[in-house]
Amino acid sequence: MSFLRLESLTKRYGSNAAVQDITLDIAQGEFVSLLGPSGCGKTTTLQMIAGFVEPTRGQILMNGENITSCKPNQRGIGIVFQSYALFPHMTVAENVRFGLEMRKVPAGKSRQQVCEALELVRLDHLGDRYPRELSGGQRQRVALARALVIRPPLLLLDEPLSNLDAQLRENMQIELRNIQQQVGTTTLMVTHDQSEALSLSDRVVVMNQGKVVQVDEPFAAYENPKNNFVSSFVGKTNLLACHIDQREGRQAHVKLGDYQLEITVPNDIKGDQIQLSIRPEKLELTQQAAGKLQGRVRTRLFLGNHWLYQVDSSVGELLVTQPNLGAQGAAVGDDVGIHWQEGAVQVLGEQVNG
Amino acid sequence: MAELISPLYPSSPRTRLINPIPWLLSAPGAVFFLALLGMPLIMTLILSFNSFDYSLGIVSSFGLENYLEVLSDSYFHEIFLRTYGISIAVVVLCILIGVPEAYILSRMRNPWRSLFLVITLAPLLISVVVRTLGWVLLIGGNGLLGKLLEGIGIAEASTGNLMYTHTGVILALVHVLVPLMVISVWAALQKLDPAVEHAGLSLGASHATVFRRVVIPQILPGILSGSLIVFALAASAFATPAIIGGRRLKVAATAAYDEYLNTMNWPMGAAIAIVLLVANVAVVMSYNRMMERRFRRTLG
Numbered sequence: 162m163s164f165l166r167l168e169s170l171t172k173r174y175g176s177n178a179a180v181q182d183i184t185l186d187i188a189q190g191e192f193v194s195l196l197g198p199s200g201c202g203k204t205t206t207l208q209m210i211a212g213f214v215e216p217t218r219g220q221i222l223m224n225g226e227n228i229t230s231c232k233p234n235q236r237g238i239g240i241v242f243q244s245y246a247l248f249p250h251m252t253v254a255e256n257v258r259f260g261l262e263m264r265k266v267p268a269g270k271s272r273q274q275v276c277e278a279l280e281l282v283r284l285d286h287l288g289d290r291y292p293r294e295l296s297g298g299q300r301q302r303v304a305l306a307r308a309l310v311i312r313p314p315l316l317l318l319d320e321p322l323s324n325l326d327a328q329l330r331e332n333m334q335i336e337l338r339n340i341q342q343q344v345g346t347t348t349l350m351v352t353h354d355q356s357e358a359l360s361l362s363d364r365v366v367v368m369n370q371g372k373v374v375q376v377d378e379p380f381a382a383y384e385n386p387k388n389n390f391v392s393s394f395v396g397k398t399n400l401l402a403c404h405i406d407q408r409e410g411r412q413a414h415v416k417l418g419d420y421q422l423e424i425t426v427p428n429d430i431k432g433d434q435i436q437l438s439i440r441p442e443k444l445e446l447t448q449q450a451a452g453k454l455q456g457r458v459r460t461r462l463f464l465g466n467h468w469l470y471q472v473d474s475s476v477g478e479l480l481v482t483q484p485n486l487g488a489q490g491a492a493v494g495d496d497v498g499i500h501w502q503e504g505a506v507q508v509l510g511e512q513v514n515g
Numbered sequence: 516m517a518e519l520i521s522p523l524y525p526s527s528p529r530t531r532l533i534n535p536i537p538w539l540l541s542a543p544g545a546v547f548f549l550a551l552l553g554m555p556l557i558m559t560l561i562l563s564f565n566s567f568d569y570s571l572g573i574v575s576s577f578g579l580e581n582y583l584e585v586l587s588d589s590y591f592h593e594i595f596l597r598t599y600g601i602s603i604a605v606v607v608l609c610i611l612i613g614v615p616e617a618y619i620l621s622r623m624r625n626p627w628r629s630l631f632l633v634i635t636l637a638p639l640l641i642s643v644v645v646r647t648l649g650w651v652l653l654i655g656g657n658g659l660l661g662k663l664l665e666g667i668g669i670a671e672a673s674t675g676n677l678m679y680t681h682t683g684v685i686l687a688l689v690h691v692l693v694p695l696m697v698i699s700v701w702a703a704l705q706k707l708d709p710a711v712e713h714a715g716l717s718l719g720a721s722h723a724t725v726f727r728r729v730v731i732p733q734i735l736p737g738i739l740s741g742s743l744i745v746f747a748l749a750a751s752a753f754a755t756p757a758i759i760g761g762r763r764l765k766v767a768a769t770a771a772y773d774e775y776l777n778t779m780n781w782p783m784g785a786a787i788a789i790v791l792l793v794a795n796v797a798v799v800m801s802y803n804r805m806m807e808r809r810f811r812r813t814l815g
């Protein structure tokens with residue numbers, strides 16, 4: 162039994178479909194991310210759930226109830242906006258209290274709930290400040306407290322961390338995840354940041370051009386991407402276009418430069434044109450003779466915990482990351498071999514645009 | 516290092532050299548301003564201390580009798596009370612009309628928004644005198660309003676005659692000044708994050724509550740500065756009260772005009788003008804001070 166159900170939800174602007182036929186089930190208490198590049202329809206989807214955009218077609222069911230034609234102020238959904246959208250003329254406590262006032266919660270009870278909500282986001286000492294006296298991270302937390310204090314059945318997060326700097330974002334990710342698990346509110350987050358989606362969600366919905374491409378748990382979406390769009394949008398990858406020479410059932414041989422690679426072709430791929438996806442961290446640099454492929458290091462970037470190499474090989478340019486284990490690795494201009502473990506190669510169908 | 520820095524950042528005022536460039540650059544504007552506004556103002560001020568004699572004309576003397584007369588005579592009290600009463604009524608009506616108008620305009624989509632904005636502001640392109648004479652055609656003794664009322668049969672034609680009435684003056688002034696309120700509120704609305712209204716709705720507030728609790732407080736500085744402009748212009752308006760109010764409904768500006776050109780009592784006219792100026796400046800400045808104090812913390 163799903164808690165939130167989107168049924169062939171569609172939004173057209175003129176002849177242009179912003180969201181096309183999205184069907185999605187979200188369970189009670191689940192944290193789901195809509196992940197995709199800008200313009201893929203993820204924000205439109207969120208706004209339809211919130212009630213700010215009217216769907217052209219399809220239904221939204223929450224707790225079994227059809228809320229498609231409900232007004233936004235009758236849905237009771239908590240929303241954290243990208244710009245935070247705090248009320249600048251109200252103090253932090255007044256901002257948080259606003260939703261309770263609208264619900265006519267008695268003063269004593271509302272004061273206590275405001276306190277609890279501010280404690281949850283660790284801002285109980287700043288209740289008298291005005292939003293413009295707070296830092297970005299603090300505003301973000303006020304927005305979260307304001308959305309959670311009404312105990313919404315559903316929490317919508319619209320790019321909640323995109324306005325924060327990198328370090329703060331990481332801290333907030335951990336905090337957001339903890340708070341969500343603590344209160345157990347079903348949460349739908351929109352983001353274009355794959356690491357945010359992977360680290361926070363129970364399931365990731367990868368969207369492109371108004372359609373859902375893949376719905377999976379973060380690990381599965383990363384390890385078994387459905388096509389080249391998912392594999393390159395969720396994490397970095399090397400994509401190699403190949404032609405199948407021989408095929409016996411699901412077993413096939415492809416040529417990678419001079420190397421004969423044996424692969425298992427998934428059932429749903431019928432054509433001979435395929436793509437291979439190999440994640441940079443699954444490639445290893447070895448002595449030239451020991452590698453499955455040979456190449457030469459073109460550039461090397463040191464990133465602290467790992468090196469990022471760009472290697473010119475017989476099958477084209479490859480990205481390789483090597484963990485920093487305390488020793489200097491291959492240098493620019495070195496001839497290297499490239500090795501990978503069995504199973505590191507993902508077989509994808511023909512290229513789709515994205 | 517200290518030697519290097521000190522000429523650039525003088526530590527004591529004695530070593531500071533006056534940089535002539537800013538003074539020179541602002542000189543043309545300052546001279547222009549002093550010659551065209553400052554000088555006449557000072558001359559008016561001096562004139563207001565002179566006295567007037569019906570046989571001798573302006574007597575070059577120094578005394579406060581003009582001010583004493585303006586401040587003590589109930590005839591002038593009535594004129595000043597009328598001036599500020601009309602101004603306050605105009606401000607209130609401009610708020611009631613201009614704020615919703617600006618809000619609706621800001622919620623429209625283009626091309627309608629641009630079109631209606633131009634229509635709203637277009638009256639500013641027409642001379643106030645011409646616009647007021649237009650109002651005379653509408654609300655005059657033989658005007659369209661009277662004919663309309665008679666035609667419908669709800670009132671006699673004379674009911675439509677609003678010449679020389681407060682209603683007429685206020686009506687015409689509101690028409691002249693409402694675009695200024697719209698511009699001021701419009702500017703405040705442009706700074707509003709649309710997501711803030713959505714946030715209010717998502718927390719369960721109705722559209723009316725969002726407007727009252729979320730939108731109005733944020734555009735209040737715009738409403739207040741618009742009120743200030745409208746108030747100052749209404750209190751010092753001349754053309755509209757002169758044409759529609761005439762001599763029966765004198766305001767401060769028309770009273771000063773009459774002292775100058777009818778009674779030829781220039782010192783008295785000057786005193787009225789100075790009192791009006793001082794009162795307006797006092798209202799505007801205290802209002803501004805109050806606003807700044809109120810919004811420094813919340814809206815910056």
